[in-house]
Amino acid sequence: MRELVYQRATVIFALLVMITGYSFWLTAGHGGAGLHEARSIVWTQVIFLAFLKVRWVLLDFMELRSAPTKLRLLFEAWVIGVAACLILTTWLV
Amino acid sequence: MVASEAISRPTAVGTAMRRVPGEPGIWIFVLLDMTIFAEMFGIFAWYRAENSELFRASQGAVNPLYGLIYTLLLLSSSWCVVMAVSAARKGSTALSSEFVLWGLGFGAAFAVIKFFEYAGKFSAGITPLTNEFFMFYFVMTVVHLLHASVGLGVLLYMRKQILALPQRAPVDSSRGMRMIEVSAIYWHMVDLLWIVLFALFYLKG
Amino acid sequence: MRPDENLGLDRRLEQLGAWSGIAWVVICGGGFGATGLLPVWAASTKPAALAAHLSDIKYQILIGMAVVLFGGVTFLMTWSLTMGYQIKKYANPSPLVFYVIVFVGLIGAIDGMIEGVIASAMAFRVDTLPPDTTQLIFDLIWFLFLIPWAPFMLCQLLAGFAILSEQNTGVMFPRWLAYVSFWAGALEVFCTSSVFYYHGPFSYNGLVTFWVPGASYFIWVLVFAVVQVRGWKNVKDGVPTSADVEPDVAPAVGPRVGRTDADRVRVEASVGI
Numbered sequence A: 001m002r003e004l005v006y007q008r009a010t011v012i013f014a015l016l017v018m019i020t021g022y023s024f025w026l027t028a029g030h031g032g033a034g035l036h037e038a039r040s041i042v043w044t045q046v047i048f049l050a051f052l053k054v055r056w057v058l059l060d061f062m063e064l065r066s067a068p069t070k071l072r073l074l075f076e077a078w079v080i081g082v083a084a085c086l087i088l089t090t091w092l093v
Numbered sequence B: 001m002v003a004s005e006a007i008s009r010p011t012a013v014g015t016a017m018r019r020v021p022g023e024p025g026i027w028i029f030v031l032l033d034m035t036i037f038a039e040m041f042g043i044f045a046w047y048r049a050e051n052s053e054l055f056r057a058s059q060g061a062v063n064p065l066y067g068l069i070y071t072l073l074l075l076s077s078s079w080c081v082v083m084a085v086s087a088a089r090k091g092s093t094a095l096s097s098e099f100v101l102w103g104l105g106f107g108a109a110f111a112v113i114k115f116f117e118y119a120g121k122f123s124a125g126i127t128p129l130t131n132e133f134f135m136f137y138f139v140m141t142v143v144h145l146l147h148a149s150v151g152l153g154v155l156l157y158m159r160k161q162i163l164a165l166p167q168r169a170p171v172d173s174s175r176g177m178r179m180i181e182v183s184a185i186y187w188h189m190v191d192l193l194w195i196v197l198f199a200l201f202y203l204k205g
Numbered sequence C: 001m002r003p004d005e006n007l008g009l010d011r012r013l014e015q016l017g018a019w020s021g022i023a024w025v026v027i028c029g030g031g032f033g034a035t036g037l038l039p040v041w042a043a044s045t046k047p048a049a050l051a052a053h054l055s056d057i058k059y060q061i062l063i064g065m066a067v068v069l070f071g072g073v074t075f076l077m078t079w080s081l082t083m084g085y086q087i088k089k090y091a092n093p094s095p096l097v098f099y100v101i102v103f104v105g106l107i108g109a110i111d112g113m114i115e116g117v118i119a120s121a122m123a124f125r126v127d128t129l130p131p132d133t134t135q136l137i138f139d140l141i142w143f144l145f146l147i148p149w150a151p152f153m154l155c156q157l158l159a160g161f162a163i164l165s166e167q168n169t170g171v172m173f174p175r176w177l178a179y180v181s182f183w184a185g186a187l188e189v190f191c192t193s194s195v196f197y198y199h200g201p202f203s204y205n206g207l208v209t210f211w212v213p214g215a216s217y218f219i220w221v222l223v224f225a226v227v228q229v230r231g232w233k234n235v236k237d238g239v240p241t242s243a244d245v246e247p248d249v250a251p252a253v254g255p256r257v258g259r260t261d262a263d264r265v266r267v268e269a270s271v272g273i
Helices: A007-025 A039-061 A069-092 B024-050 B052-059 B064-090 B095-122 B134-163 B175-202 C002-033 C047-056 C058-091 C094-125 C129-148 C151-164 C175-195 C211-234 C262-269
Strands: none
Touching: A007 A039, A039 A069, A039 B064, A039 B175, A069 B024, B024 B052, B024 B134, B024 B175, B024 C175, B052 B064, B052 B134, B064 B134, B064 B175, B095 B134, B095 C058, B134 C047, B134 C175, C002 C047, C002 C058, C002 C211, C047 C058, C047 C129, C058 C094, C058 C151, C058 C211, C094 C129, C094 C151, C129 C175, C151 C175, C151 C211, C175 C211
């Protein structure tokens, strides 16, 4: 059981939970007020962190890290492309 | 992780061990479904930018704690499913099955708490027709919930496949093992889509 | 008639039926496009403005819909029948799956027929009807297209399950096609929101509610038909079909007797995946 749990995916899980907690603190923390930075900056951080998590789920939970390179790159492109589009809306619209 | 099975097609020198997890079809499904969600994410982000005051004010009625709980539940559920796949590969089918049940439990908790959250919204007079923020909120989270509900069925199917595997021996890429991986990949997709929805609706910016 | 003559006609129709799927996408899609009704105007449009616009494109609508009624209805019917027939022959012999596919094909054809007839009648009388009434008929066209989605989802899901079943040797239908069918089926749910919103992405002209299930249905038919057309070379001389394959009698324990993954890969490679 121990050798099962001690694998990369568990480390990734811990990281995912930590980042989830951190983004929560960024926005709803500080006594519920969140950061007083501009909305666009908070949005950028939140989206960036979310897609970082998405990428880890893809690579380490869904095992794309050891998949054929083209398949992996397709999804990396999705992550980067969608994150970029979402972040850009707050700066350009 | 056990690598190299009968389906692997080496793509280049040194990559002989690379294999498509599950089977190609599930990746086609995942890519297509993620693209549809990406379209919705994009449209939401656009509306948010165009109506920032309305969206900011409406988000005040969304409790971020719910979002945090949902995310932790689904992340834990996904981790359990990863453990289940690893255990199945080692031939520990009983342990694998137990992990799937835990994953199922976390997933079911997600669905149940959703109903409480929606009920709370309705009793506060907030519906999908209240304004554009809540239009997106309800449509996107309900579509996701439908995916998650189907996912619970997929996890049950996954468990059935696990219990049908040979015991105690390392398992090669039989059809059963392949469908176990396919099921896991679907469930992780549900988790991954939620991670974005959490960021869009529950994290106030 | 000699037995082999009859068989020849049936085989020829089977081959043509697959092509009719491609014909449907081109003719129905093209016909719809030619009507000038795309992109669809929002449900929140003022009736007078809508009626004026429709009056401007009256003959486009009539001609486009004539095309849709000619090929759009007929070829959806022929393709659906062929698809059901081939699923039964090459993927899974279940009679019930076959019947559902056939029935849903019929529903689809009738649905399309009613859309075409209503649209034609609307254009026919657009200059004399009150604009409110014209708008209601306009709404009907899109509701007919969208809201009776459930049987189509059922058909797509069942086709997918048939393709993933044990009996499918993959000679005509590769496994990935099942996943495309599941995707197309899942997207049908978006149609429901069209009755609640008068504008925006989830209304009947919405970027999500109209274009996602709408486009994905056409894509699904096209992909399916292309697979059928390309797969014809594997079956035209007669190969073991699902009816000839012995269903597995043992539960899925231990190595699969008789069919290995290497065989499956070989079959998949031969159908051009």
